[in-house]
Amino acid sequence: MANEVKSRNAGKLDAKIPDGTLSEKWTNHKFQMKLVNPANKRKYEIIVVGTGLAGASAAASLAELGYNVKSFCYQDSARRAHSIAAQGGINAAKNYPNDGDSVFRLFYDTIKGGDYRSREANVYRLAELSVNIIDQCVAQGVPFAREYGGLLDNRSFGGAQVSRTFYARGQTGQQLLLGAYSALMKQVGLGQVKLYPRHELLDIVIVDGAARGIVTRDMETGAIESFSANAVILATGGYSNVYYLSTNAKGCNVTASWRAYKKGAFFGNPCFTQIHPTCIPVTGDHQSKLTLMSESLRNDGRVWVPKQAGDKRAPNEIPEDERDYYLERKYPSFGNLVPRDVASRNAKEMADAGKGVGSSGKAVYLDFADAIKRLGVEKIKEKYGNLFDMYKQITDEDPYKVPMRIYPAVHYAMGGLWVDYNLMTTVPGLFAAGECNFSDHGANRLGASALMQGLADGYFILPYTVGGYLANLKADKLTADHEAFKEAEKNVKDRITKLLSIKGNKTVDEFHRELGLVMWDYVGMSRNEKGLKHAIEKIKEIREDFWKNVKVLGENEELNQSLEKAGRVADFLELGELIAEDALHRKESCGGHFREESQTEENEAKRDDKNFSYAAAWEYKGDGVKPKLNKEELVFENVKLTQRSYK
Amino acid sequence: MERTLNLHLKVWRQKNRNAEGRFVDYEANNISTEMSFLEMLDVVNEKLIKNGEDPIAFDHDCREGICGMCSLFINGRPHGPKDAITTCQLHMRNFKDGETIVIEPWRARAFPVIKDLIVDRSAFDRIMAAGGFISANTGGAPDANAIPISKNVAEDAMDAAQCIGCGACVAVCKNSSAMLFVGAKVAHLGRLPQGKAERERRVIAMVNQMEKEGFGACTNTEACSAECPKEISMDVIAMLRREYYRAMLKTEE
Numbered sequence: 070m071a072n073e074v075k076s077r078n079a080g081k082l083d084a085k086i087p088d089g090t091l092s093e094k095w096t097n098h099k100f101q102m103k104l105v106n107p108a109n110k111r112k113y114e115i116i117v118v119g120t121g122l123a124g125a126s127a128a129a130s131l132a133e134l135g136y137n138v139k140s141f142c143y144q145d146s147a148r149r150a151h152s153i154a155a156q157g158g159i160n161a162a163k164n165y166p167n168d169g170d171s172v173f174r175l176f177y178d179t180i181k182g183g184d185y186r187s188r189e190a191n192v193y194r195l196a197e198l199s200v201n202i203i204d205q206c207v208a209q210g211v212p213f214a215r216e217y218g219g220l221l222d223n224r225s226f227g228g229a230q231v232s233r234t235f236y237a238r239g240q241t242g243q244q245l246l247l248g249a250y251s252a253l254m255k256q257v258g259l260g261q262v263k264l265y266p267r268h269e270l271l272d273i274v275i276v277d278g279a280a281r282g283i284v285t286r287d288m289e290t291g292a293i294e295s296f297s298a299n300a301v302i303l304a305t306g307g308y309s310n311v312y313y314l315s316t317n318a319k320g321c322n323v324t325a326s327w328r329a330y331k332k333g334a335f336f337g338n339p340c341f342t343q344i345h346p347t348c349i350p351v352t353g354d355h356q357s358k359l360t361l362m363s364e365s366l367r368n369d370g371r372v373w374v375p376k377q378a379g380d381k382r383a384p385n386e387i388p389e390d391e392r393d394y395y396l397e398r399k400y401p402s403f404g405n406l407v408p409r410d411v412a413s414r415n416a417k418e419m420a421d422a423g424k425g426v427g428s429s430g431k432a433v434y435l436d437f438a439d440a441i442k443r444l445g446v447e448k449i450k451e452k453y454g455n456l457f458d459m460y461k462q463i464t465d466e467d468p469y470k471v472p473m474r475i476y477p478a479v480h481y482a483m484g485g486l487w488v489d490y491n492l493m494t495t496v497p498g499l500f501a502a503g504e505c506n507f508s509d510h511g512a513n514r515l516g517a518s519a520l521m522q523g524l525a526d527g528y529f530i531l532p533y534t535v536g537g538y539l540a541n542l543k544a545d546k547l548t549a550d551h552e553a554f555k556e557a558e559k560n561v562k563d564r565i566t567k568l569l570s571i572k573g574n575k576t577v578d579e580f581h582r583e584l585g586l587v588m589w590d591y592v593g594m595s596r597n598e599k600g601l602k603h604a605i606e607k608i609k610e611i612r613e614d615f616w617k618n619v620k621v622l623g624e625n626e627e628l629n630q631s632l633e634k635a636g637r638v639a640d641f642l643e644l645g646e647l648i649a650e651d652a653l654h655r656k657e658s659c660g661g662h663f664r665e666e667s668q669t670e671e672n673e674a675k676r677d678d679k680n681f682s683y684a685a686a687w688e689y690k691g692d693g694v695k696p697k698l699n700k701e702e703l704v705f706e707n708v709k710l711t712q713r714s715y716k
Numbered sequence: 717m718e719r720t721l722n723l724h725l726k727v728w729r730q731k732n733r734n735a736e737g738r739f740v741d742y743e744a745n746n747i748s749t750e751m752s753f754l755e756m757l758d759v760v761n762e763k764l765i766k767n768g769e770d771p772i773a774f775d776h777d778c779r780e781g782i783c784g785m786c787s788l789f790i791n792g793r794p795h796g797p798k799d800a801i802t803t804c805q806l807h808m809r810n811f812k813d814g815e816t817i818v819i820e821p822w823r824a825r826a827f828p829v830i831k832d833l834i835v836d837r838s839a840f841d842r843i844m845a846a847g848g849f850i851s852a853n854t855g856g857a858p859d860a861n862a863i864p865i866s867k868n869v870a871e872d873a874m875d876a877a878q879c880i881g882c883g884a885c886v887a888v889c890k891n892s893s894a895m896l897f898v899g900a901k902v903a904h905l906g907r908l909p910q911g912k913a914e915r916e917r918r919v920i921a922m923v924n925q926m927e928k929e930g931f932g933a934c935t936n937t938e939a940c941s942a943e944c945p946k947e948i949s950m951d952v953i954a955m956l957r958r959e960y961y962r963a964m965l966k967t968e969e
C-alpha cells in the first residue's frame with residue numbers, strides 16, 4: 070500500500086479544491102464560478118431527492134433563485150424526513166458566549182474530531198457557513214432557546230471546549246426541519262417546486278455521461294415513472310439501517326446512493342459508521358428500532374457494571390465495592406465523558422466479558438444516585454426530566470430509583486457518496502448533500518455537526534455550485550421517452566417482478582435481521598481481519614438466499630410495504646459487503662472504525678497516517694466483481710496531526 | 717416485568733381508495749408487554765406473510781414520537797389509551813391479557829383512506845403551502861441576535877411549534893376540524909416578531925385553504941387538545957380566531 074503511486078487530483082478523483090488560503094477558497098470560488106443569467110434559470114429543471122435538512126433547504130433555495138425544482142420523498146409529507154428526530158442541537162461558530170470560539174476553532178475541532186480523515190477545505194467552509202445558518206433559521210421563525218435578556222442561548226456538546234450549540238428544547242432537528250419545510254412549502258405554493266411525496270427513487274438515469282433524471286415508484290399506485298432534469302441532487306440520508314437495528318427511522322435506506330454507485334458514482338469511506346453509546350437496550354427479537362437518549366446524560370450519570378461476571382442481583386443490592394465504574398477507572402481524566410466510540414467499545418467489552426446487566430446481558434448501568442444525592446431530585450428533574458420520562462415510557466423503570474440501562478446503537482453514517490468541493494459525485498450533474506455524502510466528518514462526527522452540515526450544503530453551497538455546473542450547459546430538455554429512461558424503467562420493473570416472483574419462505578424482515586446481526590457482530594464497533602472476512606462470506610450467503618427464498622406478497626400495482634422493504638434490503642445486502650471490504654482494507658483504526666490489530670498499549674484506536682491518510686472511494690465494476698479502490702490523498706496544511714488520548 | 721398477552725384484534729382492512737372496507741379479526745398471541753404497539757403489529761404481519769395473507773398496512777417511520785407519520789384509532793382513541801404520546805410510543809403493557817383491541821384509520825372527509833390504516837393527509841401540506849411560513853429567502857438574513865426575543869415569547873412560540881402534523885386532532889373531532897393544527901402554526905409564527913409582517917396574509921390564506929379542503933368548523937369541544945400527542949393547547953385556537961378576525965377587519969379597511 071505504502072508504495073502505491075499517489076493519485077491526488079488524478080483522473081476522476083479530482084476534489085476540485087480551489088486555490089488560495091483556507092479562508093479565501095470559498096470566496097474566490099464563488100466569484101470564479103460562472104453564473105446563470107437570471108432570465109435563464111427558469112429554463113433549467115432540477116430534481117432534489119430527499120426533504121430532510123439538506124434536501125428541503127436545497128430545493129427551497131434553488132426555487133427561490135428561479136430554477137424549476139421537483140422534490141421527492143418516501144414519506145407522506147416532506148415534513149417527516151428523519152432530520153426531524155435530531156434532539157441535541159446545531160453547532161455554529163457565533164462566539165456569542167465570548168468564550169473564544171471562532172471559525173478556525175470549529176474547523177479545527179471538526180477535523181480533529183473526525184480523526185484527520187476529512188478534507189480541510191470543505192470543513193473550513195462548513196465552519197464559515199455555520200454562522201449564516203443560525204441567522205437564516207432565526208429569520209424563518211425557528212424558536213431557538215433564549216436567555217432572559219432575549220438573546221440566543223448556547224450549550225456545550227461532546228468534543229468541544231466552547232459553548233457553540235444552539236438548540237430548541239430537545240427538538241432541534243424538528244424545528245430546523247420545519248423551518249426548511251416551510252420555506253419549501255412556500256415555493257410549492259408559488260408553483261416553483263413540485264412535490265412528490267410517497268415516491269421512492271429506484272434508479273438514476275445517465276445520458277451522455279451526465280445525470281439527467283430519475284425513475285421512481287409511486288408508493289400508492291405502484292406506477293413506475295420517469296422524471297428528467299438538467300441536474301439531480303441526492304439528499305437521501307444515512308444508511309445505518311444496514312445494521313437492521315439503529316436509531317434511524319424504519320424507512321431510512323441506501324437505495325438512492327446505491328443506485329448512484331451502480332451508475333458510476335464512487336462510494337466514499339463506507340466503513341465509517343458511528344455508534345452512539347447511550348441508547349435504550351434491546352428487549353427481544355421483536356425489537357424494531359433503537360431509541361437514542363441524549364449524550365448529555367453522561368454529564369451526571371455514572372457508568373458501571375458488577376465486578377463479578379454473571380452477577381444477576383438487582384442493581385441496588387450490589388454493594389459499592391462490588392461495582393466496577395470502568396470508565397472512571399480506565400480514563401481518570403475524562404471518566405464518563407470519553408468520546409462516543411470509546412464509551413461504546415467499553416460497554417461492549419463489558420457485555421462480552423459476561424458483566425452486562427438486564428435480562429439480555431446487553432446493557433450497562435448509567436446511575437444517577439450520586440448526582441441525585443449531590444444535586445437533589447429537583448435539579449436532576451430540571452436537567453433531564455423529559456429524558457427520564459421517555460426512558461420510563463419505554464422501559465417501565467423509574468431512573469430516579471433504579472439505574473438506567475444503556476447500550477450502544479448504530480446512529481450515523483460518515484461514509485457516503487464521494488463528492489468534490491462542489492458536492493458533485495463522480496457522475497457529472499449528480500450532486501449529493503447531507504448525510505448521504507461522505508461528508509465533512511471524516512472518520513467520526515461530533516455531536517451537533519450533522520444538522521449544521523445538512524443546512525450548509527442545502528442553503529449555502531448547492532445554490533452556488535449547481536448554478537456553476539448549469540452555467541456551462543445548454544438548457545436542453547430531454548423527454549422521458551429517451552432510450553436511457555426506457556431502459557432504466559425496464560430494469561426497475563424487472564427487478565420488482567423478480568422480487569414478487571420468488572415466493573420463497575422467509576420474510577424480508579427475517580433477512581434484514583440476519584444481515585443486521587452479521588454487521589453488528591463483525592462489522593460493528595470493533596473489527597478484525599478474520600471477522601471481516603467471515604462477514605463478507607456470510608453476507609454473500611444471505612444475499613444468495615434472499616434472491617432464492619424471499620417471500621414478498623401482493624403485486625406492484627398497489628400500496629405494498631413488503632415490496633418497498635424488499636427493494637431496500639436487497640440494496641443493504643450489497644452495501645453490507647462493501648462496508649466490510651472497506652473495513653478490511655483499512656488496516657488502521659481511526660474514529661469510529663476500530664481495527665483490533667491497530668491499537669495503542671492502552672487499547673485506544675491507533676491511526677496509521679503514513680499509509681491511510683486518504684479517503685477511500687470505491688468504484689463499482691459490475692455485480693460479483695471486486696470494486697476498485699480509488700484514493701483521494703488528504704493533505705493537511707493547516708492542522709498538525711495528533712493522536713487522541715483521553716486518559 | 718415482562719409478561720405475555722393474548723389479544724383479539726379487530727382491524728380495518730381496505731384494499732385501496734375506492735374499495736369498500738371492513739373489520740377483520742386477528743389473534744395476536746404471545747405478545748410481550750415490552751413490545752411497542754407497532755411492534756405488536758409487526759409480529760402479526762410476519763405471521764400473516766408466512767401464511768400467505770396480505771399484511772396490514774399502517775403508516776410509521778421514526779418510531780419515536782416525532783415524525784408524525786404513525787396514526788391509528790385504537791379502541792376509539794387516536795394514538796391509543798394513553799395521553800401525550802403517539803401510537804409508536806405506546807407499549808403493550810398498557811393492555812390486558814385477553815383484551816379485544818379495535819384498530820381503525822383516522823376518519824375524516826379531508827383524510828381519505830388509501831389502504832387499510834393509511835390515510836392521505838396531504839391536505840395539511842396544502843394548508844402549509846398556502847401560508848404556513850415566514851417569507852425569508854435564503855441569504856441576507858440579519859444577525860440572529862439582531863432582534864432580541866423575550867424568553868417567554870420564544871417559549872410560547874416553541875409550545876405551539878411542537879405540532880407533529882399527525883392529524884389526531886382532526887380524527888378525534890366530531891366536526892373533523894383542523895383548527896388545532898392551523899392554530900398551532902399561526903400561533904408559532906405569529907408569536908415571533910419575525911412573523912408579524914405577514915400575519916394577516918398568513919391567517920387568511922391558511923383558513924381559506926382549510927375550508928377548501930373540507931375540514932369542518934370548530935365548536936369548542938376541546939377533544940383535539942385533549943388527544944393531541946404534543947398537548948397543543950386550546951389557546952392556539954383562540955389566537956387563530958383573534959388573528960383571523962383582526963385580519964378580516966384590517967383587509968376590509
Ligand SMILES: Cc1cc2nc3c(=O)[nH]c(=O)nc-3n(C[C@H](O)[C@H](O)[C@H](O)COP(=O)(O)OP(=O)(O)OC[C@H]3O[C@@H](n4cnc5c(N)ncnc54)[C@H](O)[C@@H]3O)c2cc1C
Nearest residue numbers: 119120121122123143152157158270306503504517519520
Ligand atoms: C435520533 C437521532 C438524533 C440526532 N441528533 C442530532 C443532533 O442533535 N445534532 C446533529 O447535528 N445531528 C443529529 N443527528 C444526525 C442528523 O439528524 C442527520 O444526520 C441529518 O438530519 C440527516 O439529514 P439529511 O437531510 O441528510 O437526511 P434525512 O433527514 O434523513 O432525509 C432523507 C430524505 O431522503 C428521502 N429519501 C431517502 N431515500 C429515498 C428514496 N429512495 N427515494 C425517495 N426519497 C428518499 C427521505 O424521504 C427523506 O426526505 C441525529 C440523528 C438521529 C438518528
Ligand code: SF4
Nearest residue numbers: 879880882883885944
Ligand atoms: S395539533 Fe396535535 S394532534 Fe393536531 S396535528 Fe398537531 S400534533 Fe397532531
Ligand code: FES
Nearest residue numbers: 777779784786804
Ligand atoms: S412513527 Fe414517527 S411519530 Fe410515530
